[in-house]
Amino acid sequence: MTAARPKAGASGFDQLFSGKEGDGLRVKTGIIELDEMLRGGFMPGDAVMLAGSAGTGKTTLALQYLVNGVKRGEPGIYVTFEELPDQIYRDAKNFGWDLRKLEEEDKFRVVCTSPSLLLESGEDSLLDDVLRDIQPRRLVIDSLSHLEMFVKKDDMRMEAYRVVRYLKTRGVSSVLLWESPQISGGSFSITDVGLSFLVDCIVALKPVEIESSMRKALVILKMRGSDHDKRLREYEITPVGIKIESAFTNYEGIISGSPRKVASEKFMDLFRGASEKRK
Amino acid sequence: MSGSEILSTLLGSEVRGDLLVLFHRNPGLIDTVDGVARRIGRTTIAVISEVRELLVLGVLKQKRIGASEVVFLDRAKDRELLESVANHLKTVRIGGEK
Numbered sequence: 001m002t003a004a005r006p007k008a009g010a011s012g013f014d015q016l017f018s019g020k021e022g023d024g025l026r027v028k029t030g031i032i033e034l035d036e037m038l039r040g041g042f043m044p045g046d047a048v049m050l051a052g053s054a055g056t057g058k059t060t061l062a063l064q065y066l067v068n069g070v071k072r073g074e075p076g077i078y079v080t081f082e083e084l085p086d087q088i089y090r091d092a093k094n095f096g097w098d099l100r101k102l103e104e105e106d107k108f109r110v111v112c113t114s115p116s117l118l119l120e121s122g123e124d125s126l127l128d129d130v131l132r133d134i135q136p137r138r139l140v141i142d143s144l145s146h147l148e149m150f151v152k153k154d155d156m157r158m159e160a161y162r163v164v165r166y167l168k169t170r171g172v173s174s175v176l177l178w179e180s181p182q183i184s185g186g187s188f189s190i191t192d193v194g195l196s197f198l199v200d201c202i203v204a205l206k207p208v209e210i211e212s213s214m215r216k217a218l219v220i221l222k223m224r225g226s227d228h229d230k231r232l233r234e235y236e237i238t239p240v241g242i243k244i245e246s247a248f249t250n251y252e253g254i255i256s257g258s259p260r261k262v263a264s265e266k267f268m269d270l271f272r273g274a275s276e277k278r279k
Numbered sequence: 280m281s282g283s284e285i286l287s288t289l290l291g292s293e294v295r296g297d298l299l300v301l302f303h304r305n306p307g308l309i310d311t312v313d314g315v316a317r318r319i320g321r322t323t324i325a326v327i328s329e330v331r332e333l334l335v336l337g338v339l340k341q342k343r344i345g346a347s348e349v350v351f352l353d354r355a356k357d358r359e360l361l362e363s364v365a366n367h368l369k370t371v372r373i374g375g376e377k
Contacts, residue, residue, distance in 0.1 A: 084304070084305050084318070085305040085307050085308065086304040103307075110305075111307045111309060112305055112307050112308045113309040113310055113349075114310060114311070114314055116347075117309065117310070117345075117349060120344050120345025120347055124342065124344060126309060126349070129342075
C-alpha cells in the first residue's frame with residue numbers, strides 16, 4: 001500500500017487516473033491475525049462496519065487500525081461524536097499510541113463534532129478542510145449509531161449512504177463503528193435500519209460466556225469481492241491493543257448466545273472421564 | 280498586536296479561559312456556538328461574545344455548514360499567538376530578574 005498509491009481526500013479525479021480499482025492492494029489493519037482473516041486486509045476504499053456492544057473494544061480496534069496506517073505512511077482521521085478528543089488521546093496513550101504527536105506531524109486528526117453537522121452539507125462539507133489538510137487514506141466514524149438520534153429511521157439508510165459515498169468518492173477507506181446491543185440469531189442482523197447492505201465488509205465483536213467466564217469473539221460476517229476467514233476467533237484487549245487468538249473450534253452456538261461444546265468434544269470429555277476412572 | 284495585548288485578550292474573562300482550555304485540549308473540535316457552550320457547561324448567551332473576541336483575535340475560525348455556523352481552532356494562528364505570548368513572557372521574566 002505504500003508505493004504508487006493514489007492520493008486521497010482531495011479529489012475523486014486522483015482515483016480516476018491512478019488505476020486504483022482492481023490493483024489487488026489491501027488496506028492492512030496491522031493486526032497480523034486479522035489481516036490473515038481478511039486475506040491480506042480490507043479492500044481499498046471499502047466501507048467497513050465494525051459492530052459490537054459496549055466494552056467489546058471497537059474504539060481500540062479502530063484506533064489501532066488508524067495508528068498502524070500512519071506507520072505505513074497512510075494518514076488517518078478519527079471522527080468522534082461522543083467522547084471529546086482529550087479523552088481519546090488519554091485512552092490511546094495507555095496503549096502506547098501518542099495521537100497528539102501524530103497530529104503535530106500532520107499524519108492524524110481527531111475531529112470532534114455533532115452528527116447533525118456531519119449530515120448538514122451545503123457547498124462545504126464539515127470534513128472538506130481536514131481531508132484537504134492531511135490527505136487521509138483511512139477514516140473512522142465513532143459511531144454511525146449516533147446519526148440515528150438526528151434522522152428519522154426511514155431516512156437513516158439514505159443519510160448513511162451519503163456519508164459512505166462521500167468517503168468512497170475521495171478514495172478513503174472507512175471504518176464505521178456501530179453499537180449493536182446484541183448480535184445473535186441465524187439471520188446475523190446487525191442493524192435494524194438495513195445498513196448492513198450499504199457497507200462492503202462487516203466485522204462483528206461479541207462477548208460470549210463460556211464455562212462461567214466472559215470471553216470475546218470476532219467474526220467477519222461479510223466481505224464483498226473477497227474470500228475471508230469464516231471462523232469465530234477469540235480476541236483479547238491487551239496493553240498494546242487487540243490481540244487475536246485461535247478459533248473457537250470446540251464450541252458451537254456462540255453467535256446465538258448459547259455456546260456448547262461440539263458433539264465430538266463432548267464424546268472426548270466422556271472418554272477422558274472414563275479412562276481417568278479406570279486409573 | 281503585542282504579546283501583552285494578546286495575553287490580556289486571551290485571559291480577558293473566565294469564559295474565554297474555559298473556551299481556550301476546551302479548544303487546546305480538543306483541537307479537532309468543530310461545533311456550533313451552542314454546542315461549544317454546552318461542552319463547557321455555559322449558556323449560549325454567556326459564550327457568544329467571548330467566541331467573537333477569539334474570532335477577532337484569529338484563534339478561532341468560523342465556517343458555514345449547511346444552515347449552521349461552526350467554530351473551530353485555527354491551529355497555525357494559535358501556534359503563532361502562543362509563540363508571541365511565550366516571547367512576551369520571556370521578556371517580562373528577564374526584565375523582572377534585572
